[in-house]
Structures are given as structure tokens and as C-alpha cells.
Amino acid sequence: MEILNDLMNYLPAAIVAIGGLVVMMQDGYKVKSRTIYSTTMIFLGLALVVATHDLFFAERSELFSGMALSGGTAAYGTFIVVFGAFFTVILTHDYLIGVKHNFPQVYPLLMFCTVGMITLATANDLVTVFVGLETMSICLYALAGIIRDKRLGVESALKYFIMGAFSTGFFLYGIALLYGATGYTRLEEIGAFTDGGLIYWGGVSLLMVGFFFKVSAVPFHMWTPDVYTGSPTTIAAFMATAAKTATFVALVLVLERALPFAAEQLVGTFSVIAIMTMILGNVVALVQDNVKRMLAYSSIAHVGYLFVGLAAGTVEAYSAVLFYLLAYTFMNVGAFGVIAYYEKNHDVHFNNVESYSGLGYQQPIMAVLLSIFLFSLAGIPISAGFNAKLLVFAAAVDAGLIALVVIGVLASAASAYYYLRVMVYLYMREPKEVVTLIQPKLVYSVSLVLLAGLTLYFGVMVGDVMSMLNSFFAVSEAATAAAP
Amino acid sequence: MEAPIVSSYIVMAGALAVLLNSAAVVVYVERRVAAFIQNRVGPNRVGPFGLFQPLADVIKLIFKEDVTPIYGNRTLHTLAPMFPVITALITVAVIPFGDGLFITNINVGVLFILAVTSLGVYGVTMAGWASNSKYSLLGGLRAAAQMLSYELPLGMAIASVVLFAASLSMVDIVNSQLYWWHVFVNPIGAIIFIIAAFAEANRTPFDLVEAEQELVGGFHTEYSSMKFGMFFLAEYMHVVIGSMLITTFFFGGYHLPFAGYYAHLLPEAGTWLKAMLDIAVFLGKTGFFVFLFIWVRWTIPRFKYTQLMSLGWSKLLPLSILNFAVIAFILMLIHG
């Protein structure tokens, strides 16, 4: 049966979906929170194994009568998303126990969210993109406000929901107009269409506005700082990494397969948005005292660097963007993880940079890990962040966008200030009040060490990943060339 | 296409006459049966055996004052009683009364029925909202919750019928029962449908909407005169319509039981005779279910609200979904 064959190729999503249902029913029938957590870990672990296998061995093919893809970028996106979800669940469990809000609903929501992200990253049809985006977003709205007795959490959930619903309207209307202009919702069939009329461009613009909102590019970024600040810290990490990765993979796929014609015309737009996003993200991050808010603005800045890659629009640039997402997932989940650790020792509002004074000498391992992640985010050599930026900027230089790269490098240099400021407080300031940190759980510190290790590893070894990523697009180029 | 159009208007006139008169008849029958069950006499003064009692009621209602409570929403208050009457009247459009005797045979008849019956909830909710009275509001909200909750098992039960007929046309559904009525092959669906039809008509044991002891008159506390009369009329028309739908979906419509096995053995009847027989069979079954509605009302006590909701959501709905799945599986094995 064809449908079973398709399901076998779509196994990570199926596992996570079934796991989500199982965990949901466990929650309904009041199973112990500890058991729910273990079940979640078993299913996500299984999905991670399958996703890793798919990443290296899966055939590139179309599934479900062309609605979804397997292999290639799809497998890559699935891997990052499941990887991010796996570590988010580990960190979230400890974090929520630490802040005494251990709601078991978090686990099914996280898993359904992951299913939505996988759908998004493997989409081959604008309808699938939309379904994945909404599944992901609705779960994220609920997750943002999961600590519902704190005002900030409720505020962030409501802001996220209202703005998200608004942007969904743009997105859907864009799909409708593109369908009206071309008669298709399948990506490559839209891609065959090169005669841009008013309806076509209207559709493209609205679709892009929807995407820009979801990845929080300036000027559609306003929700990001408030939502990240109000959400539980580890959930904010999930939003900043897995959600952004899934959306960016879909955006790259849409640009590369559905709108290659529009992408050429949109270089100017992408450049302007990249410049605005980099400058605004970095400048505003400079003056933030709240570390979570600082990381939120820094995530906006990173979207700016990613847009440099999108503006370049070459195969190397798209590969570099995908690599950037992988590196960003490692370092950002790690950074948020350490902040969550500091927070759960005190209370939810313990994230002013001044309260970090002198914490570097208590639990030195955590401070060292935070330093590694922040170095990587700042793009200092021998870290994944450095290589990611290097590759993106190199691709942009090859595409002739010299001015854009210069601005990017300057902005990146400015960013070093606010990342290093945290370390200054950690190591060089006298503590104002005595804060005792408890020993982190073994699994917590081990996963952070693992993330730090990966961050450093990809700071040295990028060749293999890049050749793999290039091959994704190379094959699809060949396939397009072969099928006239 | 000329002939069926003419016949459809004749049927329409007949159906409307039957429906409007039946409401009056059912009011009378209800009171007589209630009296019989409670060992009383019942109405016996107006006309022979009290037969003109409903007529007297209507005349009385017309001569009463029409009051809209202060601060109530006058437009909605006036609009509300029209909804149940209109929905009850237009439901007959797709019910077949005999072979070829229907107002119209559209290929989405079942969807039409679902759409129209679900409109009925608006009247009750609007009445509750527009009255500016606590009893009315609570009655209207309860009515909305109840009718929504029981629409789901109703819909699933009809879906299980559609599986047998493989068509959404009411005529096809009746004709698929030529040999076996659906009540024999789909008994659980039939029971669920009957229960849900009782709830949709707001009849005991589901008449919490107008539970006198708690809510006075429920959603029509603030209604008087013919506005109240229209709610009253609509309630009884819904009883008749509900009985017609039970007959059509599960009890073979105008077919006798197992008619397909022996129909050809019977002597050939003329067109008029056959039409009369079909209508008689259909109305006979409908009459029985109307009697069942009344019988249940005066025999079974009212549910509590929690019982009502838990019956609808945690018993009937899962049961109807399971019933649908099992029937679909068996039919797939037979035909697939």
C-alpha cells in the first residue's frame, strides 16, 4: 500500500504525533508527571534516531501524492527540529520543576508543536506549509502562556496569539492570490510560472509578509521581545530555534522551488530587510539589561544575518543559511538553557544582567558553558557561530552584495559588546546579594555540555555538512534541469 | 420536468396543511393522553370530546396583549419566535411521503435537514438573550448547549444511515430500506437518533430548557400572546417533524417492513390507491412516534443538567462514533 510506504518515509513525524497522543492521554488520565516526561523522552529519542538515519540514508522523494517531501532538506529540517525538541524537553522538565509550575500539558503541546514544525520543514505544497505553520503556531501560543498565573506569561501569549492570527491572514491571502495567479499550490508548479502580473506579485508580497512575521524580521518583529521575555525560558529557546528553523527551511524551499523568478526580483527587498533587521536587532540589544530580552533582540539580529543569505539567493547561500540554522540551534538552546538554570534557582524574574554579578565563581561549569554559547553567538572564531556567519557572508560576497556584507560585519562586531557584557558581569563584578546556586542535575549539565561540544565541533569541522547541504540543492537543480 | 414540479406544489400544500393541523391535533392528543395516563378526564367541554380545545386556545392567545419587557431587545424579541416555526415548516421540503410524493428531491437532502434543524437553536438563544430576564437567559443558554451537544450524535447517526444508502438524497435513503429497515440493521444508530431527536425537540426527559421548577418558563418566560403561541406551535410541529424523520431514516419511510420480498406478490394497485396507501403507511408510523413522544413525556422524569450533558458527550457521542466505524468496517468487508 502506497500510503504505508509514505508513512514509513514520514516516520519521525508519525512517531512524534503518536507520542503526542499517548502523552496527552496519560495527562488526561492523571499519570504521574515523571512518567509522562519519560514517555515523551522515549518517543522523541526514537524520532531523533529515525531522523538521524533519514538525514544520511533517506531517498529524496515526494510523499502523500506530492504534498510533502522526504530526504534532502526535508530530512535536514526534521533532524534540527526533533533535535531541538529533544533538548528543549530535557531542559523544560528541570526548569518547570525549578520554578514550581510543572504542568504536564507542556509535553503533548511540545510534541504537537514538533509535528507542525516537521510538516512545515517537509512541505512541498503551500497548503501543507500553511497547515504546518498553524499547527506549530497554535501550540506555541499555548506554550507561551503555560505559566498562566504570571502576568508576563499571559501577556506574551495573548500578544503572540493576536499578532500571529493577524499574520496568518496575510499568509493565507497570499496563498489564495498565488493560487489565483498560477492555478497551483504545489511548489514546483508555481515555480514554472514566470509571468508576473499584479495578482502574482500581490500573492508573493503577502506570502512574504506572513513569513517575515513568523521569523520576526524587521519591521514585523515587534512581538518577539515581549513574547520571549514572558514565555518560560526554555520555551523561548524552542521558539527561537526549532520554530525559526522550520519556518526558514520552508521559506528557503518556497523561494528556491516556487518563486525562483520572484527571488531574483526581490534581492533589493531582502537586502533592505536584512540591513534593517541587523541594525535594529543589534542596536536595541546593546541597551537591554534583561538577559532574556537581550537574547530576543539578538535573535532578531541573527535573522538579519540569515536574510543576507536569502538576498544572495545562490545554492551556496541557501546551504549556508541551512548550516546557520543548525549552528544557531546548538548555541541558542544552550544559552537559554544556562539562563533557565540561573532563573530556576531564584525565581522567574531573575534575569537582570546585574543580578548575574559574580555568579561565574559559583558552579563554574555553567558560567563557562554560557561563555562558550555567547562567544559563538557573537561569532568569535573556533565556534559554530563564526563559521555560519563566515559562510553566509562569503556566499553574499560571491553574489556581489559587498555593501550588505560590510554592514553585516560591522553589526556583528557591535554585537560582541552585549554578549561580552554578560561575561563581564559574571566574572568581574562583585555580587550585590548572595545567591546560592544548587548543583544542576546530571542530565541537565550533560546535555548542555553536549550542545557546547557540538558548537565547538562545528566551529572546526564544517566541510562535511556543507558538502551534504550543497548536494541537496545540487540534486534538485539537476532534477529541474532533467525535467524540461 | 413539468409534471414533477406541479405535483411538488400539490404535495407542498398537502404537507403544510397536515403539518399545521397536526400541531393542533397533537396538542389535543397530548392533553387527552396525559389525562388518560394520570387517570384524569382532560379537556372535554369545547365541542364534542373537547375537540375544539386547540382552536379555543389559539383564539385566546390572539386576543392577549403582546408584551416586550423593558430594556429587552425588541427586534430580536420579535424575530426569535419566527425561527422555530420557519425551520419546522421548511424541513418537510425534502421528506418523501410516498413513491414520487415529495416536495423536492435534492441530492443533498440530508445536509439540508441538518442545516435547517441546526437553525432552530437560534430562535431559542435569541429569545433568551432578548428578554432581559435571568430565567430566560439561563434557559436560552441551556437550550443552546443542549441542542449543540445532541446535534453531534444526531449527525453521526445519520452518517451511519448514509453508509447504507451511499447517497445524501432522502428518496434514496428511503428506497434503500425496501428490504430491510435501517432499524433492523443499525439498531444502535436508531436508538441514538431517537434520543437525540427528543433532545432536539426539547421534550421530556430533555426539557430542562423550560424546567418550570427552576426556570419558570425558561427561554419563553417573557413571551405572551401569539409570540408565545408560536413557540408552542413550533414545539408540537417539531414533535411531528421529529417523528417523520425517525420514520424516514430508520423505519422505512412509506415502505412496509420487508416490502421488497413480497411487494410483487400483491395485486397491482392504481396510482391513486398506491399513493393513498403510501401516505397512510407513512402517517401511521409518524403517528406512532408522536404517541411515543407523548408517552415518554408523561412517564419519564426530567434529567438533571449534569446528567444530560454527560449522557450526550461521554456516552452517546462516543457510542455513535463507534457505531459508525463498526458499520463502515462491516460494509467495507461486504462491498469493498
Added chain:
Amino acid sequence: MFEQYLPIIVLIGIAVTLALVLMLISRLIGPHRPNAPKLRPYESGMDPVGDAKERYSVSFYMVAMEFIVFDLEIVFIYPWAVRYQELGFGTFWAVMVFLSILTLGLFYTLKKESKSFEMTKTK
């Protein structure tokens, strides 16, 4: 096609006219002598306390939301129920998966939100 729907339109017209006529008859014939106590909302003969339109329980909202989910499910079921014989077993299993996921959701809500199905007016 249109001929089939014409009787329905005629019927709706008749029904609306009938409802309007019934409404107007009592308007025209019945007396009209309003006074303040008559127009007050009925509260068992006492003076009304407070406004009728206050906040009511969120559980009604929950029921409405559940209803929308399952009503949509039924809408999806109908087209399949008409054509299931041609569509074969692959589609059958897909529909069954769809049904069972929603039924799981129903059980979850019933377990989790059992309070929502107890209709009481709250403060």
C-alpha cells in the same frame, strides 16, 4: 438543477409569510396597555435584582468550542460516507485514524474538563 430548489424557496417564502401573519394578527387584534410593573422582567413577583445580562459560566463557551470541532468532523465524514465503496481500504483507514484521533481528544476533554460540562451560573 434550479427547478429542484425552486419549491424550497417557495416553501421558505410561505413559511416566512405565515410567521409574519401570525405575529401581526395578535399585534393588531390584541390590546396594548403597557404599565411599568407589566414591563419589568418576571422574577417570581419580586422586584428584579440587578441586571440580567451579567457574566455567565465559561463552560458554555467550552461546549460551543467542542461542538465546532466535532461538527467539522461530521462534515468531513459525510462526503466519504457517500463514496466509501469506490475509495477503498486505504481511505477507510485514513478516515478511521482521523476519527480515532478526534475521539481521543474527546476523551481527553471529558477527563480534563469534566467541570465544564456541569452547567452552573457562576459569580
